[in-house]
Amino acid sequence: MTSATARPCPICRRPRIEQFAPFCSQRCRDRDLARWFSDSYAVPGEPATPEDLPDRD
Ligand SMILES: [Zn+2]
Numbered sequence: 001m002t003s004a005t006a007r008p009c010p011i012c013r014r015p016r017i018e019q020f021a022p023f024c025s026q027r028c029r030d031r032d033l034a035r036w037f038s039d040s041y042a043v044p045g046e047p048a049t050p051e052d053l054p055d056r057d
Contacts (some may be wrong), residue, residue, distance in 0.1 A: 009016050009024035013033050016024050023029045 007016065007022065008014060009022070009028050011023060011028035014024045016022055020026060020029050023032065
C-alpha cells in the first residue's frame, strides 16, 4: 500500500488517476488551472460604469 496514491483529487475528492495526478481527470486539472487564472486575473472592484463609456451621441 503506497501513501503516494492515497490522496484524493483536490478538486472533487475522487481517487486520483496516475495519468492526471494529482487530479482524477483532465477536467479537474483544467478546473484547477482555471481557478488559478481567475485568481490572478481577478480585478477587485467593478468594471467600467456607464459613465466611463464614450459618449456616442
Ligand atoms: Zn477530480
